[in-house]
Amino acid sequence: MKACILEAPHTYNIKDIPVPEPKDGEVLLRVLTASICVNDVRDYNGDNNFSYPHIGGHEYSAVVEKLGPNVNENLIHVGDHVINDTTDECGICDDCKFGNENICDEFTKGPAYFNSNGYSGFFGFSEYVVVKASHIYIYPKETPSDIAALTEPLACVINSIQRTPIKMGDDVVVLGSGAMGLLHVLCAKQQGARVIVSEVNPERAAFARQLGADVTINPMEADAVEQIKKLTHGRGANVVFNTTAIPAVAAQAIEMTAKTGSCNMFSSIHPNDPILVNAGRIHSNEIYVTGTQNGTRETYRRALNCICKSIIDVRPLISRVYKPEDIVEALEYAASPESYKVLIEFSK
Ligand SMILES: [Zn+2]
Ligand SMILES: [Zn+2]
Numbered sequence: 001m002k003a004c005i006l007e008a009p010h011t012y013n014i015k016d017i018p019v020p021e022p023k024d025g026e027v028l029l030r031v032l033t034a035s036i037c038v039n040d041v042r043d044y045n046g047d048n049n050f051s052y053p054h055i056g057g058h059e060y061s062a063v064v065e066k067l068g069p070n071v072n073e074n075l076i077h078v079g080d081h082v083i084n085d086t087t088d089e090c091g092i093c094d095d096c097k098f099g100n101e102n103i104c105d106e107f108t109k110g111p112a113y114f115n116s117n118g119y120s121g122f123f124g125f126s127e128y129v130v131v132k133a134s135h136i137y138i139y140p141k142e143t144p145s146d147i148a149a150l151t152e153p154l155a156c157v158i159n160s161i162q163r164t165p166i167k168m169g170d171d172v173v174v175l176g177s178g179a180m181g182l183l184h185v186l187c188a189k190q191q192g193a194r195v196i197v198s199e200v201n202p203e204r205a206a207f208a209r210q211l212g213a214d215v216t217i218n219p220m221e222a223d224a225v226e227q228i229k230k231l232t233h234g235r236g237a238n239v240v241f242n243t244t245a246i247p248a249v250a251a252q253a254i255e256m257t258a259k260t261g262s263c264n265m266f267s268s269i270h271p272n273d274p275i276l277v278n279a280g281r282i283h284s285n286e287i288y289v290t291g292t293q294n295g296t297r298e299t300y301r302r303a304l305n306c307i308c309k310s311i312i313d314v315r316p317l318i319s320r321v322y323k324p325e326d327i328v329e330a331l332e333y334a335a336s337p338e339s340y341k342v343l344i345e346f347s348k
Contacts, residue, residue: 003126004327006054009046020130022068029062031346032145034124036334050113057124058086061148071133082136083151102294150314154303155295157183164262168192170238177208179340181243228256251275265291317341
């Protein structure tokens with residue numbers, strides 16, 4: 001099978017490698033379309049920790065090609081169109097037992113990250129991938145594979161949206177309008193909020209308004225906290241989502257949250273420098289500060305439902321589609337400010 005193999009930072013090779021065999025409780029999938037995540041770009045740049053050689057791609061749609069032994073044939077059939085929850089939780093630790101499998105620590109120590117006798121990674125950037133049957137979600141064949149490939153990012157955003165109570169008429173601030181920021185805009189609009197986006201790039205701000213943002217502010221023109229206070233009669237925003245990786249912006253996110261409001265650190269922070277927080281204000285204003293990582297079992301299903309039922313239209317986020325051979329060009333375009341989601345089509 002054809003696979004895009006990251007051999008070292010900035011070194012991709014397209015190779016022909018054996019198709020993996022599904023073992024007990026596993027299924028073999030043929031990848032239809034993979035989507036590039038900001039994490040794939042960080043992998044390419046050598047900014048993440050994993051073993052080489054590596055086959056990335058954790059956002060993808062696929063077709064069931066073969067069932068391994070002991071897979072429930074009543075529920076999964078060859079030819080089913082599926083997406084896969086790539087979080088390989090251990091099922092044993094307390095996080096897993098309490099239903100927080102999306103933050104299981106064992107996952108990032110496992111073979112997806114460190115594989116001494118083979119390829120690390122999620123294999124969305126290869127023609128075939130073997131996954132656990134319990135991790136797949138079947139979707140209707142009429143749903144196009146390109147939008148289905150965006151289930152994972154939407155599942156992460158729905159996890160973020162569901163963690164913060166948005167009420168009708170609330171002011172919601174989304175910091176940053178990359179693909180993840182825009183998915184927050186689309187979801188928050190569905191909750192009946194006025195959505196304010198903070199974005200430095202004027203073209204990206206215009207696109208956020210096109211997708212439904214009510215107001216955009218430019219944090220380079222004036223202090224972002226002051227601008228949000230001005231727009232909300234001094235109260236701040238009821239809900240703030242930080243989709244940027246910048247520590248100073250994380251601090252501002254908390255500062256612009258209104259009394260009894262919620263602030264979610266959606267993005268990972270790079271570099272993860274500690275920030276100064278006004279703990280007294282969090283106390284006296286009863287502000288809720290939280291974080292979310294990955295999608296959960298539930299939010300994957302909800303994301304797929306939203307895409308298949310056309311509740312959330314993710315299509316405008318697709319900037320370009322590339323062939324697997326052009327993965328380097330695709331990653332470079334994905335890293336540029338002109339793009340949102342960049343896809344790699346493996347098969348139809
Ligand atoms: Zn992702
Ligand atoms: Zn676990």
